[in-house]
Amino acid sequence: GAVVSQHPSWVICKSGTSVKIECRSLDFQATTMFWYRQFPKQSLMLMATSNEGSKATYEQGVEKDKFLINHASLTLSTLTVTSAHPEDSSFYICSANRGRVSYNEQFFGPGTRLTVL
Amino acid sequence: GENVEQHPSTLSVQEGDSAVIKCTYSDSASNYFPWYKQELGKGPQLIIDIRSNVGEKKDQRIAVTLNKTAKHFSLHITETQPEDSAVYFCAEGGAGGGADGLTFGKGTHLIIQP
Numbered sequence: 514g515a516v517v518s519q520h521p522s523w524v525i526c527k528s529g530t531s532v533k534i535e536c537r538s539l540d541f542q543a544t545t546m547f548w549y550r551q552f553p554k555q556s557l558m559l560m561a562t563s564n565e566g567s568k569a570t571y572e573q574g575v576e577k578d579k580f581l582i583n584h585a586s587l588t589l590s591t592l593t594v595t596s597a598h599p600e601d602s603s604f605y606i607c608s609a610n611r612g613r614v615s616y617n618e619q620f621f622g623p624g625t626r627l628t629v630l
Numbered sequence: 631g632e633n634v635e636q637h638p639s640t641l642s643v644q645e646g647d648s649a650v651i652k653c654t655y656s657d658s659a660s661n662y663f664p665w666y667k668q669e670l671g672k673g674p675q676l677i678i679d680i681r682s683n684v685g686e687k688k689d690q691r692i693a694v695t696l697n698k699t700a701k702h703f704s705l706h707i708t709e710t711q712p713e714d715s716a717v718y719f720c721a722e723g724g725a726g727g728g729a730d731g732l733t734f735g736k737g738t739h740l741i742i743q744p
Contacts, residue, residue: 517673519673547731547732549731555736555737556719556734556735556736556737557674557719557732557734558734559731559732559733562730562731572731606673606674608732617661617662617664617723617730617732618662618664618676618679619664619676619732620676621666621673621674621675621676622673623672623673624671624672624673626671
């Protein structure tokens with residue numbers, strides 16, 4: 514149990530285009546999903562918290578108009594990188610919280626490698 | 631804000647020996663401390679976690695200890711095997727429970743020498 518998938522696993526796009534990444538909890542309902550970004554040989558940095566049916570909460574320094582998050586159901590959250598530029602190239606990883614609100618346990622997806630040319 | 635320090639950044643041990651990775655945190659309200667293993671090109675995999683009302687937890691060759699007074703927690707891997715080679719991250723979750731994202735340490739590259 515507690516499997517999280519992401520699609521696509523990797524994507525290459527031209528500068529200026531938009532890219533959508535999907536995150537799904539396959540065998541549980543996730544009240545909250547999170548989006549992280551990881552640059553090469555660095556740690557994971559939280560970008561935003563996504564709650565089903567409400568607006569996402571963004572961390573300081575993360576542009577909400579550039580990184581659009583939609584949490585349409587208890588099993589799906591999407592991250593759209595709008596007008597992507599080479600500096601947006603990174604490994605984007607989502608996680609899903611399983612269990613009671615007071616329980617932090619998070620399970621991570623396999624990540625999406627974004628390369629912007 | 632929250633801050634998590636992780637040491638060492640790189641750890642090389644002989645196969646069969648034990649490995650210990652340590653983390654310290656600053657937020658006294660933190661109550662959840664997971665450890666993740668990340669292999670190259672993959673997402674982090676939860677290997678063990680501990681909550682603030684517990685001092686130690688063990689799962690086969692892996693154990694985690696927590697000292698809330700000193701605000702540090704450690705990962706212990708015994709009888710290391712080649713497949714244990716990976717990057718390990720500690721993290722902490724705040725008092726907001728499931729609504730909080732995790733703050734990660736910078737990671738430890740564990741190398742198991744055959």
